[in-house]
Amino acid sequence: MKILIIEDEDLAVKKLQKTLATVDTTANVVGIADSIKGSVEWLTANPSPDLILMDIELADGQSFEIFNLIDIKCPVIFTTSYDEYALKAFKVNSVDYLLKPIQNDELQAALEKFKKLSSTYKPTDNSLEKIVKELQQKLQPKEYRKRFLVKYSAKLVSIEVKDICYFYSDGRLNFFKTPDNKRYAVDYTMDELEEMLEPEHFFRISRAFYVSVGCITKIEDYFGNRLVLLLNPTVDKEAIVSREKVTDFKKWMGK
Template identity: 40%
Template sequence: MTAVIVEDEFAAVQNLERLLKSIDENIDILAVLQNVDESIEWFSTNAMPDVVFMDIHLADGDSFSIFKSVDIRCAIIFTTAYDQYALKAFEVNSIDYLLKPISKKSLEKALDKLENFSPNNNNSDVIAQIMKSIHQVNKTHKKSFLIPVKDKLIPVSADDIAFIYSQNKKAVITCFNKRDYTMDTSLDDFLKQLDPDLFFRANRQFIISHRAVADLSMWFDGKLAVNLSMPTPERIIVSRARSTDFKKWYMRTDD
């Protein structure tokens, strides 16, 4: 079996490759593609694999835009952190999906479905239905992250994150249990994956959880100092220009 992986998270790629090899050591992974443009170029110049594992959310856009430029006529298994109730379209079509973090059992089940897939299938109608289903959902942000820690991959729920800060061009995740995890990514990329109702980019160094905010203090020149319910590496200051937006976010009420 030949496969292509479209995924921009290094840890997720490692996990998927490990699981695939544990199921079938003869599987040939032809390419790992990290963004939309790279994927379009590869599928435009190479023969179709047997299966594509494709993350829905990529750094430069959603993966559905790939299908606007190339006709991928092979089995596609999406990997996603979207809520399963938003993805009913997958269940009634030949394309399957896997919720992150991916388990060996769910991967085996998806691969079993490949036996019934016809290489002549046209994915365009299925993709359109999936996009419609997803766009109807308000909450389409990640609910958990798979974080590499030594030789393991640790799932961390977004609900458990108190704040994220930048250190040496990496993102350090601090949870409410005071455990820290480091990811080789920028705060900008991390912010795109978080629910803006729950997280706010306070400044260049910090993304903070609404649940972690204890209170606010007036600071110099109209700025705000944000006090969290747990210690932080340095004081969190919101600029005067962003203070109004922050207050609106902080004072929001849940439905």
Template identity: 40%
Template structure:
């Protein structure tokens, strides 16, 4: 099932996209969320797992959609839908795979979906090839990152991974150690996640990557969703999606 998010401030346009999805993709696509502004979009992406595809208008009720990319990482394909053609270059510098000018014709919409499905198939084929390579190298121990070089004052010092409580993203990425110190680093959370042991660190959401030894407790937030308490204390509420809640409980059990 392809999970879709529609970001569009005009209900007529949003309903039109949903209707075309129902017409051409009724068996394999599901609209997870319809959003009409930047603030709600950022909040949704922070607190939910990434969709498989986004339809995104350029002009939203509270600004240009590109502000969203300044606040959250979006890695899935995006089909831009807009009445303006001057943003095409900027759109394709993101994860844009197509740029549909309004009024959107059914032909253009169908071709955009076909392009997305081809990209998806190619990606799956690559994943299968990567998995084959991984199986061939099962006898080789994965070399996880053991330490990070951090700056405190005028000094650089190596910080062991086991001394890190969590990595978190504000405007940039920071390390918070178990002793409560914060260190800015020039790495993305995704690159850090790929370089350390996934049995030791868990990507709770788009903003924080937690050492499981820093987890103090989990508490109920909404049906199926949990709130995570960590130590040292994280200033914001850490809310897990239903999928993340289930996965983390299994990991800790």
């Protein structure tokens, strides 16, 4: 089994080589590359290996860029320090991943999985391309909304998200307020806003309210195991944290 290691840390390379020799006597490391540029050069100059062990974060960028520069025709096992839960879904796909520090039993299991798949893996499969794109979306920071263009006094104004205190529903319309107590209508549903707003700064306490951490002045117990918030500026509606949101809200406020 011919293996290419793409890894920019010397100690990690040595550990991988040692672990491979321990868990699989058929493993033969035919090449080592430590960058996007070096990986492309190696893959261009050499026959395709049977398998690539590929670190995600390299010195000159994320290894996903390699897939944009050259057609990789063999399975890839990613190695990464990213959180397990963000990558859990990829355990069931033909491309596996290993969390650093890499454990012997996990590498052995990944190699066994590769061997089972190798007989059916075809260069024309689009599974690798699909999984790389999904993995890239998981790991790259999401872009959140930075401003809203809204109508106010018969003109359009741009409001920075950092200057918004909270969003709320009033009848069929949704609004947000700024610290100067001005109210602006926004042409998005609460579900759409949930996808746009940075969860570090905004929390959806109910179907009708999305609040900023900096505008909460007081938190009080409310009947039905709920909470009620006092906000600044004030709002005509009660800002109630629904029962199913209370636990997550407390964690969010305690960050």
